[in-house]
């Protein structure tokens with residue numbers, strides 16, 4: 001037993017070096033020669049590659065080597081336990097109680113080590129996966145949010161679907177599956193080799209109907225496992241499509257329920273419960289039909305698996321029995337044959353399941369690198385050139401087009417001085433909102449130069465966005481709420497006539513659906529007063545308010561922020577009184593500017 005431990009140690013060191021070198025060379029080859037290898041390296045390379053002078057950057061590689069060492073030791077421990085079981089049963093056969101108890105004690109020691117090793121391997125593996133997931137999530141999320149790629153990606157030639165799923169689910173499955181596949185492959189290869197050697201040594205000739213088969217056990221093992229694998233794959237294959245369909249059908253059912261919740265008021269006002277229920281039940285019926293298809297397929301699949309695994313239990317005994325009865329092998333070798341047979345079967349079954357996992361893994365790689373590509377393309381889309389920071393807003397030779405190429409604004413030259421208010425008018429669809437988007441750098445179908453003042457620029461949309469969280473964080477958005485003293489926030493609430501919400505400042509709610517459209521618009525004006533931007537765009541920001549309230553809010557902004565430049569879009573004629581100049585979009589790219597009589601006096 002001592003020599004078994006010594007030789008085991010040597011084996012572990014040798015196998016570790018071999019696996020590390022082999023994995024490195026194979027990884028290098030795959031990363032250079034295959035698409036999925038290149039995709040993997042693009043996503044994971046910077047995490048694993050150590051950087052000179054940065055000791056912490058060695059950690060992921062060292063932890064990966066530790067996981068490899070634990071994997072190799074795990075396989076060897078299985079072999080040692082299998083050999084010990086051989087000795088244990090042989091001692092029973094020979095009625096050698098001393099050898100029996102020695103084998104029991106040895107088993108207890110090795111089994112304890114095995115339990116500890118398994119737990120340590122799990123912990124270290126999870127540590128690596130969690131850190132890797134955190135790192136990858138940060139990379140992908142930052143990439144998506146930078147350069148407004150999350151918004152402008154809709155304008156690229158081939159927009160991608162569900163970026164949120166790619167960030168939330170695919171990052172998780174990428175890191176987890178990468179680790180499972182790599183170490184599962186190494187462990188299965190080592191197990192396959194180790195237990196095939198044992199099977200080889202235990203195999204002998206088998207004579208059937210006058211024909212002698214040399215090394216019968218290992219030949220039968222491989223033939224049986226390969227044939228059964230083909231059968232199981234054929235029967236199980238439709239399950240992949242069915243489970244994919246289950247995810248889609250459930251997502252569609254869930255989405256339609258969410259839509260009912262989000263549009264509950266409109267549905268209730270229409271009394272649309274009946275038709276909604278019909279639609280929901282139709283979707284649910286599709287879910288159930290698919291569940292039944294999975295059940296019937298599983299009956300065939302599990303049935304085949306059960307039959308095969310029962311045959312696998314008795315097959316090695318049947319093949320080795322003649323050799324045992326003629327005393328060519330001991331009872332220990334007899335039982336070890338069955339053990340090694342099931343270990344080889346287990347190792348080979350990894351390759352079968354890995355095949356399916358690998359197909360899903362490649363789709364994950366495609367989705368993640370597709371997201372990074374889309375982000376990069378979105379950042380490459382044109383934005384109006386920005387020259388030096390200016391006191392107000394300066395626009396030189398700005399062309400704005402529809403996606404189809406038709407002009408919305410031709411060669412616009414414009415200056416809005418600090419404290420000046422400009423009203424943009426034009427009939428519906430003439431391009432007013434699109435012009436504001438272009439000035440904000442969001443619309444990609446543009447040419448020209450836009451110079452904006454230093455300091456904050458705020459864009460107030462018709463339906464202001466309120467983030468998830470407290471009312472306080474909704475008012476101070478996009479600044480962090482702790483920046484503003486409580487008294488300032490409360491004062492602003494009073495100013496925009498939302499004082500009644502003061503006691504709810506720190507309540508977390510879905511404020512987007514809680515507040516009325518008019519209250520949301522007033523909150524957006526509160527934001528402007530708090531953040532004191534250098535330039536503010538109002539895009540029909542008072543459409544839900546009466547003229548009196550609109551007038552009061554604009555006057556408040558003018559009094560509190562006398563140096564802020566304002567560009568507004570609106571249809572109401574009353575707006576003219578608040579602005580000094582107007583820009584009228586005439587259609588087909590034409591435009592004109594003019595002064596507003598008495599503008600800006602209110």
Ligand SMILES: Nc1ncnc2c1ncn2[C@@H]1O[C@H](COP(=O)(O)OP(=O)(O)OP(=O)(O)O)[C@@H](O)[C@H]1O
Nearest residue numbers: 402403408426427428429430431432433434435569
């Ligand atoms: N994301 C988009 N994709 C394609 N076309 C768009 C997109 N956004 C706007 N457009 C088109 O650009 C044109 C100008 O739209 P825009 O919203 O700027 O008009 P508007 O003058 O603000 O209209 P309204 O007064 O009705 O709000 C419209 O023909 C519109 O269909």
